[in-house]
Amino acid sequence: MNSSEIRQKFLDFFASKKHHIVPSAPIVVKDDPTLMFTNAGMNQFKDYFLGNKPAPWPRVANTQKCLRVSGKHNDLEEVGYDTYHHTMFEMLGNWSFGDYFKKEALPWAWELLTDVYNLPKERMYVSVFGGDEKDGLPADEDAFKIWKKILGGEDRILFGSKKDNFWEMGDTGPCGPCSEIHIDLRSEEEVAKTPGKELVNNDHPQVVEIWNNVFMEFNRLADGSLVKLPAQHVDTGMGFERLCMAVQGKQSNYDTDVFQPMIQFVAEQAGVKYEDNEKTDIAIRVLSDHIRAIAFAIADGQLPSNNKAGYVIRRILRRAVRYAFTFLNFKKPFLYQMVPVLADQLAHIFPELKAQQAFVQRVIEEEELAFLRTLENGLKRLDSLNETFKGNQNRIDGKTAFELYDTFGFPADLTALIAKENGFSVDEEGFEIEMQAQKNRSRNAAQTEQGDWILVGDDVPTEFMGYDAISTEARIVKYRQV
Ligand code: ATP
Ligand code: MG
Ligand code: MG
Ligand code: MG
Numbered sequence: 001m002n003s004s005e006i007r008q009k010f011l012d013f014f015a016s017k018k019h020h021i022v023p024s025a026p027i028v029v030k031d032d033p034t035l036m037f038t039n040a041g042m043n044q045f046k047d048y049f050l051g052n053k054p055a056p057w058p059r060v061a062n063t064q065k066c067l068r069v070s071g072k073h074n075d076l077e078e079v080g081y082d083t084y085h086h087t088m089f090e091m092l093g094n095w096s097f098g099d100y101f102k103k104e105a106l107p108w109a110w111e112l113l114t115d116v117y118n119l120p121k122e123r124m125y126v127s128v129f130g131g132d133e134k135d136g137l138p139a140d141e142d143a144f145k146i147w148k149k150i151l152g153g154e155d156r157i158l159f160g161s162k163k164d165n166f167w168e169m170g171d172t173g174p175c176g177p178c179s180e181i182h183i184d185l186r187s188e189e190e191v192a193k194t195p196g197k198e199l200v201n202n203d204h205p206q207v208v209e210i211w212n213n214v215f216m217e218f219n220r221l222a223d224g225s226l227v228k229l230p231a232q233h234v235d236t237g238m239g240f241e242r243l244c245m246a247v248q249g250k251q252s253n254y255d256t257d258v259f260q261p262m263i264q265f266v267a268e269q270a271g272v273k274y275e276d277n278e279k280t281d282i283a284i285r286v287l288s289d290h291i292r293a294i295a296f297a298i299a300d301g302q303l304p305s306n307n308k309a310g311y312v313i314r315r316i317l318r319r320a321v322r323y324a325f326t327f328l329n330f331k332k333p334f335l336y337q338m339v340p341v342l343a344d345q346l347a348h349i350f351p352e353l354k355a356q357q358a359f360v361q362r363v364i365e366e367e368e369l370a371f372l373r374t375l376e377n378g379l380k381r382l383d384s385l386n387e388t389f390k391g392n393q394n395r396i397d398g399k400t401a402f403e404l405y406d407t408f409g410f411p412a413d414l415t416a417l418i419a420k421e422n423g424f425s426v427d428e429e430g431f432e433i434e435m436q437a438q439k440n441r442s443r444n445a446a447q448t449e450q451g452d453w454i455l456v457g458d459d460v461p462t463e464f465m466g467y468d469a470i471s472t473e474a475r476i477v478k479y480r481q482v
Pocket of ligand 4: 180
């Protein structure tokens with residue numbers, strides 16, 4: 001089954017269970033002060049759960065573009081090194097707004113995984129919330145009973161802690177237990193090494209969480225107490241790329257047809273073979289991942305810039321440029337050439353990238369050019385100081401990290417990454433002190449901070465309407481105030 005079929009089967013399955021299929025919300029969030037990027041399928045439905053708005057349909061399903069590089073969920077450090085965390089990924093989800101609940105959601109999830117996708121039952125296990133006495137939270141006996149019936153026993157049901165199996169929107173508001181489905185993708189030989197041992201997904205890189213079913217049944221009040229919600233909701237999220245890995249019998253998301261076209265393209269352009277060398281492999285995976293985050297963020301209205309969400313995108317982009325430069329020997333802009341491969345591949349499901357391809361490419365190429373102008377000198381500067389760092393407890397001092405940021409455009413996390421590769425750490429506190437000192441200097445000089453791009457109405461709720469001009473010289477972005 002190819003990835004398009006896998007996605008479509010998910011949507012068809014829930015349509016057959018009377019779900020309304022809705023489009024993905026943009027990956028860029030413009031009207032929520034608590035969130036810069038969509039990090040879960042439920043974000044766009046928040047108001048229905050909070051009761052601020054009536055839900056237009058009792059059941060919906062979709063695939064949602066998500067980004068987890070900042071805030072509560074930040075998976076950036078894992079990307080390229082593990083096989084299943086991405087910056088940008090698709091989250092497949094189904095929701096019930098005061099309609100069905102656990103006894104429908106869990107059997108449906110199982111039916112889809114085992115009957116439609118034919119995943120092996122004996123390789124899956126589930127977790128349910130085990131309760132938290134301190135917080136007065138009961139174990140999820142209902143979910144346990146439902147799973148016991150579905151699985152025909154309790155062997156593969158694990159009780160989880162509040163951290164993994166209880167979901168809360170914030171300090172107050174809707175919350176409830178969740179039930180995760182994990183799959184063991186280890187080879188037969190690997191499994192034989194640990195007979196009878198029930199693995200949880202932190203124990204082995206090939207044992208992976210694929211689906212989370214959240215059941216909102218409580219409301220946390222301001223005094224910390226919990227009351228039952230008058231209407232109960234279901235909120236689920238399944239990692240699409242992980243599902244593809246499981247269905248296609250691969251051991252890495254990067255080996256599925258979601259990533260292979262890009263992996264092959266990068267390898268070919270770099271004149272290397274994928275799976276020949278650990279270092280170039282990581283770089284190829286990082287590039288194949290990061291371009292998705294960069295391209296979709298730009299297509300959805302977030303240009304790289306010097307602050308806030310724009311700097312998140314710039315940081316990802318510079319990180320990718322450095323991997324390309326150092327490990328794949330791309331000394332000229334390359335990332336922008338990856339955009340058409342991605343746009344073509346996803347045109348049928350996310351046409352927004354194809355529609356703005358030329359513009360997105362130009363923005364990326366300009367960013368690459370700007371960073372490449374200083375990258376080589378910055379790397380040389382770092383190299384030249386190696387002996388000093390060694391004599392200095394293997395630590396890059398705050399002043400140097402700040403110089404790299406200020407003069408050479410190295411985001412702090414990029415310096416930290418390069419430092420780590422060389423066995424050094426970075427004095428982050430020292431960096432912050434230097435940063436603060438510079439801000440004070442700028443303030444004293446009465447300079448206002450200027451991003452590279454002019455965003456109309458940056459601080460007012462706006463709705464992204466598309467780029468006005470295809471020319472990056474114009475740098476005009478069209479937002480409608482809402
Ligand atoms: P993990 O424990 O693997 O980090 P999670 O518990 O943080 O996942 P959830 O918040 O429960 O993830 O999100 C629902 C689903 O989205 C997960 O079960 C997983 O399949 C998928 N998912 C989460 N984070 C990522 C990511 N960075 N890249 C790809 N898929 C992801
Ligand atoms: Mg996570
Ligand atoms: Mg988890
Ligand atoms: Mg989870």
